[in-house]
Amino acid sequence: MMKTKKLRQAVYLLFCLIQIALLGAVYILQTLTTKKAGVNHHLRFTRTYWMHNYLTPQNTLIFSIILVLIAAVIFVALFRLWNKTGIYAKIAFILSLLWIAALLLSLHLEIVSALLVYPYLLLAETIALLLSCINIVLGYTAHKQKR
Amino acid sequence: MKRKILSLLLCAAMVTTILGGCAAGNQTTSSEESTNTTQSTQTEDSAPESEEITVKTATTDDVKAALEDENSIVLDARISDAYNGWQIDGAARGGHIKGAESFSADWLTCDYDEEGNLEGESREEVLNGYLENKKLTEDKNVIIYDTNGTDAAAVADYLISKGIKNVSTYDANEWINDDTLEMESYPNYDLLLPASLVHEIVNGNVPEGFTDAERIVVVDVRWGDNEASGYLDGHVPTSVHINTDSFEPPKVYVDGIEEWRLADDETLVQLLLDNGITANDCVIATGPEPLAASRFAVICQYLGVKDVRVMNGGLTTWNYAGYDLETQANEPQKETDFGISAPANPDLIDTIDEVKQLLTQDNFTLVDNRTWEEFIGESTGYSYHSIAGRIEGAVFGYAGKNNSSSMSYYRNLDKTMRSADEILAMWDECGIDTNNHLSFMCGSGWRAAEVLWDAQVMGLTDVSLYSDGWIAWSNEGNPYITGDPAQK
Numbered sequence: 001m002m003k004t005k006k007l008r009q010a011v012y013l014l015f016c017l018i019q020i021a022l023l024g025a026v027y028i029l030q031t032l033t034t035k036k037a038g039v040n041h042h043l044r045f046t047r048t049y050w051m052h053n054y055l056t057p058q059n060t061l062i063f064s065i066i067l068v069l070i071a072a073v074i075f076v077a078l079f080r081l082w083n084k085t086g087i088y089a090k091i092a093f094i095l096s097l098l099w100i101a102a103l104l105l106s107l108h109l110e111i112v113s114a115l116l117v118y119p120y121l122l123l124a125e126t127i128a129l130l131l132s133c134i135n136i137v138l139g140y141t142a143h144k145q146k147r
Numbered sequence: 148m149k150r151k152i153l154s155l156l157l158c159a160a161m162v163t164t165i166l167g168g169c170a171a172g173n174q175t176t177s178s179e180e181s182t183n184t185t186q187s188t189q190t191e192d193s194a195p196e197s198e199e200i201t202v203k204t205a206t207t208d209d210v211k212a213a214l215e216d217e218n219s220i221v222l223d224a225r226i227s228d229a230y231n232g233w234q235i236d237g238a239a240r241g242g243h244i245k246g247a248e249s250f251s252a253d254w255l256t257c258d259y260d261e262e263g264n265l266e267g268e269s270r271e272e273v274l275n276g277y278l279e280n281k282k283l284t285e286d287k288n289v290i291i292y293d294t295n296g297t298d299a300a301a302v303a304d305y306l307i308s309k310g311i312k313n314v315s316t317y318d319a320n321e322w323i324n325d326d327t328l329e330m331e332s333y334p335n336y337d338l339l340l341p342a343s344l345v346h347e348i349v350n351g352n353v354p355e356g357f358t359d360a361e362r363i364v365v366v367d368v369r370w371g372d373n374e375a376s377g378y379l380d381g382h383v384p385t386s387v388h389i390n391t392d393s394f395e396p397p398k399v400y401v402d403g404i405e406e407w408r409l410a411d412d413e414t415l416v417q418l419l420l421d422n423g424i425t426a427n428d429c430v431i432a433t434g435p436e437p438l439a440a441s442r443f444a445v446i447c448q449y450l451g452v453k454d455v456r457v458m459n460g461g462l463t464t465w466n467y468a469g470y471d472l473e474t475q476a477n478e479p480q481k482e483t484d485f486g487i488s489a490p491a492n493p494d495l496i497d498t499i500d501e502v503k504q505l506l507t508q509d510n511f512t513l514v515d516n517r518t519w520e521e522f523i524g525e526s527t528g529y530s531y532h533s534i535a536g537r538i539e540g541a542v543f544g545y546a547g548k549n550n551s552s553s554m555s556y557y558r559n560l561d562k563t564m565r566s567a568d569e570i571l572a573m574w575d576e577c578g579i580d581t582n583n584h585l586s587f588m589c590g591s592g593w594r595a596a597e598v599l600w601d602a603q604v605m606g607l608t609d610v611s612l613y614s615d616g617w618i619a620w621s622n623e624g625n626p627y628i629t630g631d632p633a634q635k
Contacts, residue, residue: 037370037391038530044397044405045531052403 008142012088015131015138019095022124030117043116050119060107067107070129071100074136081140089139092132099129202303205290205315207322214246219288220281221247223319224298227563228459231604232336233344236294240323242332244292248281249559249566252298255305257467257561265553273560278309280569285310292319333567334606339459342468345431349384360429360454364479366422368432368439373476381472383433383458383465387479391439393418394446395591401622405531407591409496409614415450416489423479426486429454435462437562438554441597445612451491457600460563467561497586497613499620505586506540512583513613514544514574516594518551521617524629528590532618536627543577543632544587546594554597567605581607588613 032039078093085093103125106112115121205213213219223243229235230249232242243249254277259270268276283289289311293299299316306314322328347354349365367386369376378388394415395407410418424430430447432440432455440457447455458465466472490496497505505511515537520526522543524536528551547553556573557565574581585602587595592614602610621627 034371034375040370041397041407042530048399048405049403 005142008138009088012092012135012138012142015135016095019128019131022128026117026121026124029120030115033116040116043120046120047116047118051113055113055119055122064104064107067100067103070133071097074100074133077136084143085140086143087139089136089143092135092139096129096132096136099125099132103129202300202307203315205292205317207317207325207328209315210244210290210292210317210322213288213290214244216288218286219290220283222250222281222289222291222302223247224250224252224291224293224302225295225319226253226341226464227251227559227561227566228336228339228341228343229294230566231339231459231564232332233341235341235343238294238320238323240326240330241336242330244319244322245329245331247292248568250277250281250283250291250302251559251561251563252293252301253464253467254560255301258463259560265550266548266555268555270560273555274305277560283309283311285312287311288313288315290315290317292317292322294319294323333604335604338456338600338604339564340431340456341459342464342470345383345433345458345465346468346470348431349386358429358454361425361427363429363431364422364424365431365433366424366443368434368443369436370439377435379474379476381462381474383462384471384473385477386433386473387422387477389418389422389443391442394443400619401624404622406618406622408619409446409592412450412490415446416485419447419450419452420482420485421479423482424452425482425484426451426489426491427453429456431456431458433458433461433465437461437558438552438593438597441600442593445495445596445599449492449495450485450489451487460559460561463562495611497611499613499615499623499625502538502586502588502613502620503625505584506538508584510583512579512585513538513541514579514585514587514595514598515541515617516544516546516587516589516598517617518547518549518553519543520549521551521590523631524627529618532590532621534621534627536621536629537617538588538620539626539628541588542579544579544598545573545577546589546598551590551594554594557598557601564601564604567601570601570605584609584611586611586613588616591616591618 029039029043033043034040074093074096078097081089103122106118106122106125112118112121210221213221221244223230226235227249229238229241230243230247230251234241254274259273261269266273277283283306289303289306291299291302291306291314293316296318303314303316323330344354345365348357348363353363365383365386366389367378367382368389368391369378370391371377372390373379373388376388376390382388392407393410395409396414397405397407400406400408409415419425424447430444430452432444432447434440437457437460440461444455444457462472502513506513515522517528518526521528521535522537522541527533527535545556547555557570559565571581579585585607587598587602587610589595592612595612595614595616599610599612
């Protein structure tokens, strides 16, 4: 029992670190766009390709709606489980909502979509959101075990 | 009495001990001598071997005989600019002894990124490749010449270390000063400038007759702005920075795909004017990468700049010569009138439609200067291109081994141009007929521009650049093929 709990906490921490690393990687990539021709060309190409094929206005709208729905579910879960969860799940809840907010801003702010690293930023934020959602479950179940 | 006897015995014992000690000391000395003798013998034993591989001094007659002998090789150990045709170190004539191959001593010690180079090859691996390519095997008689008395010795030492025993050096001044002995230079060797000459020019010592252009403009060509490109970290003094994005700005030509094709003529002319270049000038293209410098040089030629040169080897040769770099930006004096109607040489750059038309002609060869993997369609060569293959009818013409930015088949270790004989032999093996009109292509015109420049140095005139290359061809939906042509 104790072992499983520790494992969950370890995975939780690992996922938190991955989220930070993802943000760091995106930052480094954006910095390299002005320093390395190869990185610049690759990111320009990728951004244009993604904007044309995947990040169309219609897809952006669908993605935004999905994000709002996920946010609504998280909100409901947050209010219902706030008193039944520990600090780990609460942090994960808040991080998830922050990632959703970041994704929505990234999708709709031109200053963000103009960044060459834009597709990778969206990818990083989406993965981070996913990891945060998993962390909610991990935090919640770990807390339940404790009780 | 007893005391006397005891004293005598003691004295005798002491004398015996001392004598014995001395004897032992003598024995030790003898042993050391013996060891020394052995060592000496060993040295003497190896001495005959050293004598066998002692570098001899060749005469002019030896060189003449070696040029006729298939088991002998004559090597030029001077810098490749001297081999190409420049009069270096006060030599009376430029160029190389006809039939000699280039093996510059600089390649043994020049700047070389052992770990971070594009091909992932160590200097030793590259040099081994040269030995193999030049057929420098242990059984060959090799005469190495120079004009400064040090280059040939350095190459000789290296070849001896590789097991070549019959090595001689030759002072080529004897040959050079004898007008009856034949020297060979590339027809347009002056398109590639030695770093030493550029150094003289930027210091205001322009050799008489160097150019009949009004002004000399030195440019430093590399990607990125002044800071990001590394221009401010160091460039050839007085050079003006040209960002490669300024002549091939990123643009969407086909939906959803960003490309870096050559800008339109109007943009190119404006770029030159903004950088103080008119048709009446002499442009010297420098930079860390001869690829970028050659690319810009071809553009200048295409537009009609009177005199265009490239610094051979880029900053590698400049740095190796020990010349200082400048770290402050040079602002160009903008011009408003190019002086002629541009492009003055439109045939130098082929468009996609022109290539399609030319491919129907018998006397035309489209030379594909990419890696073999790109040519057969195993790799696109670029992280920003997704289609792999080649234009049907294009002939493989080499560029690099493993990397789409590498030009290892066309360069020496110090990034200078490979010898013309070797390039022509490579083309011959590929079935490239230099009597045809040759249009060079690669992914987007960089590698091909350097090959085009080399071709012009070698004196080929019926040549051009298919600048848009494979990336534009494939993105535009034109037909292409894949696979090894030999297996079809």
